[in-house]
Amino acid sequence: MSNETLAASTLTATVLEEEAGRQAALADKSAPVLMPDDLLPGVGGSSLGLRATLRRGGWATIVLAVLLVVVEQLSREATNVNGPDIQHWFGISDTKLVGIASLGGVALVMGAIPIAALADRMPRNRIVAVSGSFGTLALVGAGFAQNTFQLFLAFTLLGFATAYSNPVFGSLIADAYPIEGRGRMFSIHATATPLGLALGPFVAGTIANLAGGPEGWRWAYFALAIPVGLLALSAFFFLPEPPRGQFEQTAVLGEVMKEKVRPELPVTISIAYARLRKVKTFYFMCMGIGALGLALITVPIQLSLLLEDEYGYGPFTRGVILSLAQIPTILTMWFAGSAFDRIYRVAPERTVKLAGGLIVLFGAIIVIGLQLHPIVLLIGFYALACACTGGALVVVNPLVASVAPYRLRGQAFAIVPVFTFLMGGFFGALGAGALSDAYGERAALSIIVPISAVAGGLLFAYGARFLKLDISHAVEEMLEEQAETERMRANPDDIPALQVRNLDFSYGPVQILFDVNLDVKRGEVLALLGTNGAGKSTLLRVISGLGIPDRGVVRLHGQSLTYAEAELRFQAGVVQLRGGAGCFQQLTVAENLRAATLSAKLPPAERLQRMERAYGRFPALREAERTLAGDLSGGQQQMLALAMTLMHDPELLIIDELSLGLAPVVVQELLEVLHELRAEGMTMVIVEQSLNLALAFADRAVFMEKGRIMFEGPCHELAERDDLVRAVFLGNDRS
Template identity: 40%
Template sequence: MLFAVPTLRRQYAAWWFIGAGFLPLAFLLPLYYKRAFHLGVFQRGVLGSLGAAAAFAGVLLAGKWTASWLAKGMGEPLKRAGWVLVAVGPGLLLLAWAPNLPLAIIVAVVVSFIGGMFTPAFITTQAFVSPARVRSLSFGFGLLFIVAGVWVLWIVPGVSRVSDHDGIRWAIAALTPYWIIGGLILRSGHKFVAADVGRAFAILTTTAELHRRRLSASANSILVCQDVDVSYGQVQVLFGVNLDLAEGEIIALLGTNGAGKSTLLRAISGLVPVQRGAIFFDGEDVTGMEPEDTFAAGLVQVPGGRGIFPSLTVRENLEVAAWASGRPRADAAASVHEILDLFPSLERRIEQQASVLSGGEQQMLTLGQAFVGRPRLLMIDELSLGLAPIVVEELLRLVRRIHEEGTAVILVEQSVNLALTVAERAVFMEKGEIRFAGPTSELLERDDILRAVFLGAATVETVT
């Protein structure tokens, strides 16, 4: 989720270079005073304290200025923080070649002061752009890049040995590029800040609103998609998709081939990253959550083209689903027996590998796995694809059964007739956007949408 925020990606990239410039400087500077000016331990300690005081003064001053920078634009503090880091680079060159101690002390104090000014602007920006759910993680995660930068950019390339081979002054000077490059990378992130702040606040606002609804409303939304954008590489597939699903509701998600229906399901499940927008499940922000975590939360997707383990037997497939659900063994076993009662053909082939089942039987097994897990939300992608009508009717019987037990269902279909016999509400997608959302009775009055669905399905059949 953190890497889905462009500003954070730039900040983490900058941390590699900041780490390679800052941490080595912390222990090279006392060595510089010792080797270049032959100062003792106490004197070096005093100068270290003076530098720390200067850095603190820079933090205090920049803390006051950050408010005025924000007034000029949300990205202004990060831009200033980048320039501050860039300014440290030339300061280190002056420090490295200072001809006498007084000048070295003055330069060191000024550099420390400038370096301190970086902190308030940087932290403010990171706090604003980080989604509330992972804000503390975003700060802790950055420390990993600081340490990694020391190893990858300073120790491994051999820069750490400059002090021994070429002298302490060259060692200080060698840190200059890290500060300049890190500052320029950090500054480049300022153009993303406004959009990322808007997204973070939208997520926070929606989360608060969902919690308020759950306390005051009688009907709860189990799924909310808000302004969701998804891209595959440079190709954008979803454009500002908004979807709301009530708890226990069943909807039909319709659209022609390539409309973005399957991509929306994959985004909800965490299988593809969301570039913009937010997804909430049961009142919690699940945007960017890993698929195993969304499954554990009760969100299950049945993929198109079957979702079984072909090398396992029918029994083993159902046992895996029972184990993954985390339900008590007795309850899961009862659900397995229920599935076998509903689908006698699976019971007859219980010890056979799933790969030898017919297409319809494989889809039965896939739905059976979902039934065993007792999900809060079940998303089914192309239930009827390539199956005989009699098999589809058997599958629909199980879908209704799952729904009757309180599970919300999203049924992706190209068959309008099939979808409308099951769903209470329909959503129609075209070219990555939702063009219609409402009761199925209203959809039947929209000839333009029905024509698009039927023509799209006919085109697919013709090509096939």
Template identity: 30%
Template sequence: MSRSLPTSPTDVGVDEVPTLEASVRDAARTAVGISGDITIPKWKVAAPTSARRRVLGLSLINASISLPLTTLLLLSPEIARDNNWTTTTVGGTVIAAAILAGLVGAPLSDRVPFNRRTAASVVFAVNSAVFALLMNLIPAFGWFLLVALARGVLFGLGAPIWRTLAFDSTVPEARARAIARTHMGTLIGSALGGACAWIAIAGLTIGTGQALLLSGILAVILSLGSLLLTETKVGGAEPDRLRRAMGQVDDPVAGLRPSWSESTLRVRSIPTVKFALTSYVAIGWCAGAALIVPVIRLSQARELTDGTAALVITIASAVAFLTLYLVARGLEKSVRRSPESLAAVIPVGLIIGFAGLLLIGLVRPVISPQLALATIGGFLAWVALDITMLSVIQPEDRPTAVGISLFSAIGGSLLALLVISAVSSLIGGSAAYAVAFAVASLPMILFWRRSKKLIRAVGPDLDARLGVDDETQDFDEAVAESGSVPVLSARNIDFAYGSVQVLFDVSMRVNEGEMVALLGPNGVGKTTLLRVLSGLESPQAGVVRLAGDNVTDVNASKRVALGLSQIVGGNAVFGSMTVYENLMMYGFSLGRDRASIKEGIDEAFQVFPKIADRRNQLGSTLSGGEQQMLGLSKALITKPKILVVDEFSLGLAPIVVGELLEMVRQLNARGTAILVVEQSVNVALNLVDRCYFMEKGEIVYEGNAKDLLAQPELVQALSLGGHPTAADSDPVTLDKSGSPA
């Protein structure tokens, strides 16, 4: 986010700078709920009525999802027997629906407009419950499969929205209790689903079909709780609080909806998220193992009656619900202390969960306490993990992160199912149960180690998201010292094609209204650097900023919208289109605003009359110079803050190059900053204000173009790939913003 710093580092004493940086970080963290104040008000005080309604609605939605699923899983042997199916068929259908939720539903959910989340939540929740009801009306496997898959897609569509709404529903200080309460809804549904199954299995008044129908009806009723939802801003109160605390202006990047692929790239580049996804696999593993407990007991050990197995699920869910309610205030204290304090809850929850799995196998025949322990641990880790992961992610990327975490959790459940089933089938007999769950508890060691890394990563990642990390503060200090924000800057960029590193710690900048050249022999990384600056490649390290905003993980099309355009030498024209059609095609980067597009085209024709004379001529029939003119004229349509031009004089006659240079000067005179990559050193130095020379993927020289023209020996050495000697020039040291120190 763009920050307006109240003071420059030069305005305070050296000893005061660390204190200033600490106060900025504290202000940012306080704005997102990490205040250090562990005085926890009552829920009604912490959350206004609208927030409590949203949380209640989301809790009921979660209950409507888990209720029919639990009933279906517990009654799967009876369903298979009554319909002459196999238990594997029923289980396989549930698995297919889960996979579809992760693969199809979650990515599609990312397309729901931010201002339509509430309406989408109602549609997905109610329809999911209706499909759960319809699943049981027609006893045909094709119908059962179709409806189950449709419900899986609906769940995948809704889950990312529901979980991000839970995160946004209250002020940050009350977030832990809000998310805990929505997860408690899942436990309510599991308890009710277990009760429906128990009534049917025990033969109390209703049979299997009636129990499934009852669970569907209850799910529909619970799903109507979605009507309690009200729309809230993306990020809730957090973005406004953060801007007020930090003196920030609106972030143009945050206003743009990222694509699924772009958002996935940004999310997966955050260390905390990488470690968190492993923990989601662990939670899914724990949940998957817990769900098949009754199946293993019934088919292998035969230590429980059918009705008791369902009753165990009901009791365990109820105990976990009560426990989560009691510990929610403690979780909120952890949120307020520090991000590391909350993240430390995750491995604790995982240990409790896997200890419960181990005890399920070792302590028999009573399994309600063991299963309750596994459920408590899993949900405790889940709540802490949701808050930890989403807190380090920008609000617009959170639905994508939830979708990825959903897929990870589903994968963990399927792995647990395969491992426990395979081990129990291989061993057989009563010993199978103990061995299977002992094996299921072994991954705890791996998950424990990864969660410890998560604890170390969350603090720096949160500061980076808030813009108070070391890199951002260093950039702000450099800007405060220079008095201006570069229109384009790159700092400490590393880039590799596979295992071959091409760019090494590259830093550079282009100031507003400036013309800068990037020079050097062939193969030194100039074009690769341009691709990184334009968003066509993602660096392994470093930061790219456009007008001060971090756009490192913003894709090329979004960077065009933010004011960066690139013209590639020899490749800027569609040959099968006319000049006018080329300009129209480029103009659509503005969206569907035809008036703005037409205005830009008219301006291009006015400034570049040669192009206007050929408006109906095919691009392929233009000369090389005319094609470059057409490429440059496109910049007048989008009116970029900075235009990046790659090898615009390549293969052109000197007289044509002279015309192009004049066009570039006209564009610059209109306020567009220019970055030129050019092999012709003389052409570039007569055009630009400053220049950078690259050699072997590094910036080896930065200086004033006029000064360099007066040193032909130095120009020759740099052009041939040689470093400037001490006699030629003093070495140039770049500061952290890419400026000369």
């Protein structure tokens, strides 16, 4: 072998070895952050009995939660039991009665979302008291209703008034009781619904019978308004407001975090939903519950029809049968809570798998029971199947509390019923109704239930693999938050203007950003460099609020923007000039500048002052004041877009592709403006393809590759890195 061949072979081996090492380092950076079990709240801890849990969290929260849910369920059952009397008194059809009552159910589900958003921002005990007061008014209104419109208003108000229950009490129980006993508390709370279902027909029917006459149904509503009002008053005086996430913080940090140096921006509904979708355990549980909802809503309706059509049972008998079938569910829920706490301490993912298995078992038992015609066996199998779903659904709320960020718990609890009743219940009821009309109730249930149960169980089981990772992300966020809060308290004069921590971002299943960490000091100009597809523009979108991260934190001057939507970030001072067309082509230059200030709601004098300032920075725009933006050159349009951005006096100016496609003379003019802004102390992050241009305006440079930060430092140091310089100039992905 010649010396040249040997040298080439050695060089090739060296290059391949270095590349393999680089790829291994990248893979290591991309590995998911999985905390050890001793850092996962509630895992590996000591057991905590029911009495000990109540001693630490108090009786008030769980007692009021159970009593309110039971009484609210009784009020809904009053409509079901006294429906025929209401129908006869008003002289309305079955369809109209069902429609009026159903709208209350829609209000119950949809009203939970805005109420949950309030619950994540304000004291929850006040929401319970106010909602209970409105519930009392709604029940009194239903009792006094003289026409169907008044009845509709009363039922709708009652739905909205009871919509708080799941999101508010879900987050209250999670914050009031220790993690080691949380499953027991949620199981006790869960038994309130079947308890209300079991007692409802008896209580409502008894009150109406005692009142007597064609208007006896009114007294059922009047009577139920009394305990609702008393419980609302009790909530106002006795329901505590525990610190949010206190037990997770104590388990991870050893204490409840002190008040932040700067409060966070409000959590918005759209951002909360988008962020919760990124929590994979929560997402797959919701999808599983939605699939299960096809059966959960359909089975009682179709079974009631079956009892009437095949067995000839009337409304009272059907109500008694379905109520008695809830007894095994109540017992199962009671024991399932303690079983959850025990299993969760050892292997938390097993709780999700167990729930999935119980859901599949529910489907199998229902299908077997449908083949049996003796009524005792049919109802026995139905009761056993309900016990399976009761045991499965008990684990949902404590798992939601474990994986959802504590700031978003209320909204997380509100989303679950939406999947159950709207996604599952609506479509399931329609499909089962069509099958029932064509083939009968047994055939309809034999088709719908297995599909629903198997799909729901498999989705739960699949989501189990992400549980520890999702809990780890929540723990990591708390650790970072505590460290940053302490740093800001220790050195309040050194708080970065922009701070990005542990940021991951994905478009669907494709991850784009990997563990991005970035600080930008006040008044600093940062150049963001990298090849096409490196994730630069995506990072800017996440900072601006146009993309929701899978993980991580974004702060402006120490204030968290992570759960704030783009509009709130804009109001806080984060302003982005996106690449490409940044102005309105059919408006003149002056109209574009005026349009830029509409969102700021400035007084006319201030608006004119800012326009004059823009013309002072860009004299060419004054000369073209009445020219349509579409008739300007590319360079002038970029000047106009930058001028429109500066009309907002940004705290942080973000520019995507400043010089792309512009003539050198225009770039020079823009550079002069950047130097002026830099001298004025404006903080800027600018994506740029040209390293030479970055050296001309930036204090510091960050080089990104494949969604990761590969270099961060002064621009002159980047210029000395030949490998990165080649990547910037040649677009070489070096992969």
